[in-house]
Amino acid sequence: MKDLADAALNAAQLKGASYADVRLDERIQQDITVKNGQLAAVSDDASEGLGVRVLVDGAWGFAGSARLDKDEVGEVVGRAIRIARASARARTVPVDLGPPVTSRGRYRTPVERDPFSVPLSEKVELLLRADQAMGSVKGVTIREGSMEFIRQKKIFASTDGAFTEQELFESGAGIEATATSPEEVQNRSYPNSFGRHQGAGGYEYVTALQLDRHGQRIGEEAVALLSAPQCPSGVKTLILDASQVALQVHESCGHPTELDRVFGMEAAYAGTSFMTPEKLNHLRYGSPRVTITADALTPTGLGTFGWDDEGVPAQRSFLIQEGLFVGYLTSRETASVLGQQSNGTMRADGWNRIPLIRMTNVSLQPGDATLEQMIAETKDGVYMETNRSWSIDDKRLNFQFGTQLAYEIVDGKRGRMFKNATYAGITPEFWNSCDAVAGTSEWRVWGLANCGKGQPPQVAHVAHGAAPARFQNVKVGILK
Amino acid sequence: MKSMEVARLTDQGELKRFMQTLLERSPAQQTEVMLTEWDSALTRFANNGIHQNVAERNVNVRVRAVKDGKTGVASINQMNEAAAADVLKRAVAIADLQPKSEVVPVPGPAPVRPVEAWSDATAAATPEERADFVEAICVQAGRAGLKAFGAFSTSAGQLAIANSLGVFHHQHSTQAIVNSVVMGDAGSGYADRGAIDVSELDKNELASEVIDKAQRNQNARPVEPGDYEVILEEYAVAEMLEFMSFMGFSALAAQEERSFMRLGEKITGQQVSIWDDGLDRTGLPAAFDFEGVPKQRVDLITRGVASGLVYDMQTATRAGRQSTGHGLPAPNTEGPFAVNLFMQPGTTAKAELVSDIKRGIWVTRFWYVRIVHPKASIITGMTREGTFLIENGRITRPVKDLRFTQSILAALDGTVALSRTTKLQIGEYLGATRVPALRLKAFTFTS
Numbered sequence: 016m017k018d019l020a021d022a023a024l025n026a027a028q029l030k031g032a033s034y035a036d037v038r039l040d041e042r043i044q045q046d047i048t049v050k051n052g053q054l055a056a057v058s059d060d061a062s063e064g065l066g067v068r069v070l071v072d073g074a075w076g077f078a079g080s081a082r083l084d085k086d087e088v089g090e091v092v093g094r095a096i097r098i099a100r101a102s103a104r105a106r107t108v109p110v111d112l113g114p115p116v117t118s119r120g121r122y123r124t125p126v127e128r129d130p131f132s133v134p135l136s137e138k139v140e141l142l143l144r145a146d147q148a149m150g151s152v153k154g155v156t157i158r159e160g161s162m163e164f165i166r167q168k169k170i171f172a173s174t175d176g177a178f179t180e181q182e183l184f185e186s187g188a189g190i191e192a193t194a195t196s197p198e199e200v201q202n203r204s205y206p207n208s209f210g211r212h213q214g215a216g217g218y219e220y221v222t223a224l225q226l227d228r229h230g231q232r233i234g235e236e237a238v239a240l241l242s243a244p245q246c247p248s249g250v251k252t253l254i255l256d257a258s259q260v261a262l263q264v265h266e267s268c269g270h271p272t273e274l275d276r277v278f279g280m281e282a283a284y285a286g287t288s289f290m291t292p293e294k295l296n297h298l299r300y301g302s303p304r305v306t307i308t309a310d311a312l313t314p315t316g317l318g319t320f321g322w323d324d325e326g327v328p329a330q331r332s333f334l335i336q337e338g339l340f341v342g343y344l345t346s347r348e349t350a351s352v353l354g355q356q357s358n359g360t361m362r363a364d365g366w367n368r369i370p371l372i373r374m375t376n377v378s379l380q381p382g383d384a385t386l387e388q389m390i391a392e393t394k395d396g397v398y399m400e401t402n403r404s405w406s407i408d409d410k411r412l413n414f415q416f417g418t419q420l421a422y423e424i425v426d427g428k429r430g431r432m433f434k435n436a437t438y439a440g441i442t443p444e445f446w447n448s449c450d451a452v453a454g455t456s457e458w459r460v461w462g463l464a465n466c467g468k469g470q471p472p473q474v475a476h477v478a479h480g481a482a483p484a485r486f487q488n489v490k491v492g493i494l495k
Numbered sequence: 496m497k498s499m500e501v502a503r504l505t506d507q508g509e510l511k512r513f514m515q516t517l518l519e520r521s522p523a524q525q526t527e528v529m530l531t532e533w534d535s536a537l538t539r540f541a542n543n544g545i546h547q548n549v550a551e552r553n554v555n556v557r558v559r560a561v562k563d564g565k566t567g568v569a570s571i572n573q574m575n576e577a578a579a580a581d582v583l584k585r586a587v588a589i590a591d592l593q594p595k596s597e598v599v600p601v602p603g604p605a606p607v608r609p610v611e612a613w614s615d616a617t618a619a620a621t622p623e624e625r626a627d628f629v630e631a632i633c634v635q636a637g638r639a640g641l642k643a644f645g646a647f648s649t650s651a652g653q654l655a656i657a658n659s660l661g662v663f664h665h666q667h668s669t670q671a672i673v674n675s676v677v678m679g680d681a682g683s684g685y686a687d688r689g690a691i692d693v694s695e696l697d698k699n700e701l702a703s704e705v706i707d708k709a710q711r712n713q714n715a716r717p718v719e720p721g722d723y724e725v726i727l728e729e730y731a732v733a734e735m736l737e738f739m740s741f742m743g744f745s746a747l748a749a750q751e752e753r754s755f756m757r758l759g760e761k762i763t764g765q766q767v768s769i770w771d772d773g774l775d776r777t778g779l780p781a782a783f784d785f786e787g788v789p790k791q792r793v794d795l796i797t798r799g800v801a802s803g804l805v806y807d808m809q810t811a812t813r814a815g816r817q818s819t820g821h822g823l824p825a826p827n828t829e830g831p832f833a834v835n836l837f838m839q840p841g842t843t844a845k846a847e848l849v850s851d852i853k854r855g856i857w858v859t860r861f862w863y864v865r866i867v868h869p870k871a872s873i874i875t876g877m878t879r880e881g882t883f884l885i886e887n888g889r890i891t892r893p894v895k896d897l898r899f900t901q902s903i904l905a906a907l908d909g910t911v912a913l914s915r916t917t918k919l920q921i922g923e924y925l926g927a928t929r930v931p932a933l934r935l936k937a938f939t940f941t942s
Contacts, residue, residue: 048828054596056826058568059585064553076622077549081572098536098548101622105630107544135592157751159828195752200870279541282644282683283676286862286879367551404865406898408877413898413942415875417867435868439898439942470646471537471549472923493867493875493900493941 019088020172023067026092028174032069032099034112035092036173038324039065039083040366045131047162049142052150055159057135064366069095073109074102079367113351115175118328122321124184125314126217130164133218138162141226142188148230149192154238157193158230161211162186162221163464169366177326185317185476186220187213187462190230194237201240201434203233203419207258208402213462213476214315236420239432246421246436248492252396253438254389254485257453259418260379261461261479262402267442268300268307269374269477271411272334272342273360274349276372284470286409289442290340292353298340301446304382307335309344311359311375316478317462318375320362325370327359334377338447346372364473371469376460378480382452386483389451396424397491399436415439415493437493445486453482502534502618502651503552505574507665513556514657517579523560523587525601527658529785529824530574531555534618535650538625542642543633545626559825560586564595568826599786599809599825602818603660607789610666610773610780613651614692617669620649628673628698635702636677641709643702645675649693656787664783671696672921676880677709682893684708685730685860685880689921691779708859708881715893718884724855724911725938726848726885731861732838733920733928735874735903736769740833742869744771744795745821746810747830755872755904756801763907765799768839773820778835778919779927786822793819795833799908807831834926841913841931848912848934850888856897856940857883857890872903875941897940909936 020037027035041063048056065088066079076099078091142160149158165185172178189211191204206212206224214220255263271288275281290298311318311329320329325347334342344360345353349372361370390398404417421436422429458480466475505513514528536550556578557570567589571582625647636643648671655665671693677684686705688696727735739755748754755762773781773790783789786808794802806814807822810831821831849857859881867873878897883890914932921927 046826048826050828054593055828056568057566057589057593058570058826059589060570061581061585062572064572066551074545075548077547079549079551079553081553094550098550098622101538101626102545102548104623104626105540105545105633107542107546135589139593157753193751193753195870198870200753200868279642279644279678280546282541282678283539283646283674367553369547369549404867404875406863406865406875406877408896408898409862409879413877413896415898415900415941417875437867437900470539470547471535471648490942 016170019065019083020170022085023088023092024172024174026089027067027069027096030092030096032071032096034070034174035067036171037065037067038363038366039170040167042165042167042365045164047138047142049139049146049160051158052146054139062365065091066366067091067095068369069099070110071096071099072103074099074106075110076102077369110348111351112347113356116326116347117176118322118326119178120321121180123182124215126184128218130184130186130218131166145190145226145230148227149190149234151231152234152238154194155192155234156195160190160226162188163211163213171322171324171326173326179322179326181321183320184215184217185213186216186218187211187464188221188224188226190226192234192237194241196241199241201237203237204401205229205233207461208419209463209465213317213464214460215317215319216315220315240434243432243434246397246433246492250488251491252393252485252487253489253491254393254396254398255483256400257457257459257481257483258461259399259402260484261481262405264307264377264379264479264481265463266405266407267411267414268334269377272344273372274343274345277343278349281468285468289410289412294340296341299338299447300335300340300443301338302449303337304452305335305338305446305449306380307377308333308380309358309360309375309377313376313378313460313478313480316376316460317464317476318478323359323361324363325357325361327357330359332358344372344374362475364475368473371473373475374466374477376478376480379452381455381458381482384451384453386453386457389483389485390424390429391427393424394426397436398422398424398429399438412442414442438489438491439493440489448487448489449484450487451485458482504532504534504651504653510655511663513574513579514655517558517583518657518659521560521583523562523590525561525659527559527601527825529557530655531652533650533652535648536622536625537646537648538629539646540629540633541644543637545629548622556582557824558582558586560590561598562587562590564598565590565593566598600812601658601660602662602786602788602808604662605789607664607782608774610782611776612666612668612691612780614669617649617671617691617693618651620693625649631698632675632702636706639706639710641677641679641706643675643677645673647673656783658787662787664787666782670921673701675701675705677705679709679713681714682709682712683880684712689919712881712893715895717895720897720940720942722937722939724852725935726855726857727933727935728859729918729920729930729932731858732930732933734861734864736836736838736928736930737922738864738866738874739903740836742866742872744805744833745830746804746806746814749804750810750813753869755870756804758801760801761799762801762904763796763799764910766841766910766913767796767799767907769796770794770837771805771833771835772837773835775837778837778929779921781835784820784822785824788818788820788822790820805831805833834922836928838930840915840917842915843912845914845916845932848914848932849885849890852885852888855885857885867900873900874903875900898942899939900941901939906935906938911936
């Protein structure tokens with residue numbers, strides 16, 4: 016593999032590239048789905064190839080191919096060079112990557128039990144036990160459980176002299192119970208929505224979830240939701256569970272601090288950002304209780320690695336510090352525009368895609384409250400748990416979220432269950448209304464394996480550390 | 496020079512031999528091989544210049560092996576002897592290692608009506624041609640004091656399905672898609688185009704639309720949220736239909752009681768007819784689905800009445816009927832999917848749709864649409880890049896983007912008029928939707 020990487024870099028330089036990098040990527044993914052007591056799907060998908068990125072005349076070109084031989088490497092490099100020359104015809108300013116990146120080394124996700132060595136039967140049996148627990152509840156009409164395991168080996172080499180080898184593992188699982196009536200479809204899932212909860216690690220990550228212990232509870236909640244009253248409309252105190260806080264961080268802090276979005280590089284697709292450079296170190300993004308970091312060193316985070324896909328080492332940086340907007344997620348190209356150095360967030364969705372700025376583990380730092388304390392202090396509020404729907408505008412300001420489950424809070428006590436709960440707000444107003452964040456004992460790293468960005472589309476696996484948090488004067492109950 | 500860049504796809508005969516070898520070597524009782532291969536390129540631009548420019552060649556060989564009532568699926572992105580042995584071994588091993596489950600039947604041979612979905616011009620599109628196209632938009636935007644952003648992609652590919660019951664279907668296809676956002680200091684506009692044949696895309700026409708929209712959408716001021724009569728341009732209508740497909744047109748959604756479809760009942764206004772037709776050459780035609788079943792036209796809503804659902808092999812077997820050719824690749828727990836949607840146009844010129852609206856909102860496109868309540872077909876999302884106030888039959892000014900939370904069926908129940916022209920919207924991942932612009936009596940904006 017190193018031979019192919021060297022061949023690609025040599026060919027790129029000979030053909031006129033001022034900079035080139037190559038990624039060789041081999042990935043295997045296993046997906047298992049159990050539905051209504053039956054094994055519904057098992058698949059085992061393998062993909063490998065190489066991608067070559069070149070700078071010619073200050074403009075980018077990229078080409079990738081699944082074929083891994085020297086002839087094809089020559090073709091791929093030639094194609095990337097020709098594409099870069101075409102880019103140069105219509106570029107604005109030449110790309111400046113800033114100082115060279117010369118990382119070298121190896122990284123492997125810490126794994127106690129290689130998920131690919133675990134027998135399929137063991138995985139299926141766990142899902143079937145959880146399925147049975149959901150099925151024990153009368154009124155559950157659809158039961159589904161899934162697991163996903165990924166092993167990715169990647170080599171990165173550049174004409175700066177970087178050469179890194181990484182072996183990354185992901186393991187994830189989740190269950191969902193659905194209850195239906197002529198008017199309603201209600202779901203409850205565990206530990207999170209979006210199919211499953213995923214982390215960087217081995218099979219131990221899945222067993223720790225204890226899926227079978229939660230099946231009956233979520234089944235009962237799904238059925239109870241059918242007859243629960245609609246979440247009322249009003250302006251109230253809102254308390255979110257940690258998983259919903261994680262998604263709130265993702266949508267309203269992670270994406271708007273991506274510096275490529277800020278510079279318009281995603282404008283025609285994912286949009287731009289309200290967090291423009293003149294606001295850096297000036298915008299009061301949230302209350303003093305709000306500190307958000309990007310940390311690619313967080314254990315079990317899906318955004319944890321050795322080096323990003325430009326060879327920049329994994330690191331920790333502040334995005335929001337005690338409410339003040341202090342930093343972006345950056346790449347070499349975008350950081351140099353601000354006179355900074357990349358904080359290592361460039362990742363590609365496989366060998367056939369260019370790296371883009373992606374969230375690593377973007378986390379709300381724990382506070383000193385507890386969920387029970389937050390509820391006890393609330394006179395008139397709603398507690399919401401587990402995301403059901405999410406939508407935010409193209410500048411990441413105007414959002415509306417819905418959750419699977421909600422409870423009213425009256426005079427410090429949890430009251431009736433509500434269905435179809437929603438809340439809406441404007442990003443800085445919302446985070447400035449945050450008056451409590453739970454502490455480390457309730458703080459957890461939540462994996463999101465469905466973050467879309469880029470053209471052609473890419474999906475990133477990212478994570479967010481979060482704990483339950485409370486917000487004042489929030490508009491809840493949007494549905495009539 | 497052009498020949499160097501013609502899409503490199505495997506010869507159909509070679510591809511068929513590879514798939515036949517896999518079938519012959521399989522120890523499973525039933526085996527299905529799906530092969531997709533593509534050669535694609537995309538030129539992306541921002542701030543009036545190209546900033547990303549990519550190309551890839553890739554293949555996916557997917558094997559479904561059914562053995563003793565158990566199914567295993569494996570895939571690989573190589574097409575050689577070692578890859579064939581590896582993918583077959585993994586698929587069979589998965590089948591061997593699992594308990595018996597419901598088996599999705601493999602379809603037998605059936606005649607397929609060929610469709611034309613290929614353009615030599617698209618397959619031969621060069622990076623220089625894409626750069627020229629993009630540059631034209633950027634130059635025109637620059638001359639108008641605006642900035643252009645967007646992407647222009649061209650791709651060529653092939654899909655083949657073979658199974659041990661004797662099915663072999665093959666189709667070549669191409670696509671060319673361009674989208675653009677043009678921004679001024681205080682607002683933006685949007686336009687996109689898609690076609691099988693890249694030469695049908697007119698850069699000047701696209702630039703004209705998006706620049707005009709951006710110029711008209713400067714310095715927007717807010718309007719009060721609430722219920723408004725609306726005009727939805729084709730961009731928004733297509734997205735609405737795609738969400739209908741996702742929530743309700745699938746037989747699985749109906750079998751699992753998740754769908755809003757109540758067959759035989761009136762669920763929208765009488766002017767609304769929606770169908771799926773993979774064979775219609777004015778869409779993005781496909782002769783067969785990912786299970787190898789020939790595509791059938793399915794009427795989904797006919798003059799306001801819920802009239803049909805799309806089926807794959809699994810849902811059709813459960814219902815004791817034939818698949819309509821809407822299966823997705825194995826293993827599929829999502830059910831069938833309508834991906835070639837059409838909406839019946841009306842008789843009104845698009846520009847005349849506003850003619851007697853006293854006070855309403857013109858919506859260019861939606862953004863970040865998500866399901867809020869599937870059974871009530873309620874979605875939420877934002878308007879984006881061209882939201883205007885209509886007063887006394889004409890557009891008077893741009894308004895700040897609005898969030899909507901709205902039942903699709905309720906909105907379509909208030910259909911007042913449909914444009915007589917339609918537009919093809921090619922989907923981001925699969926299929927395409929051809930729709931008119933709509934005038935709807937009421938649409939709820941919540942913030």
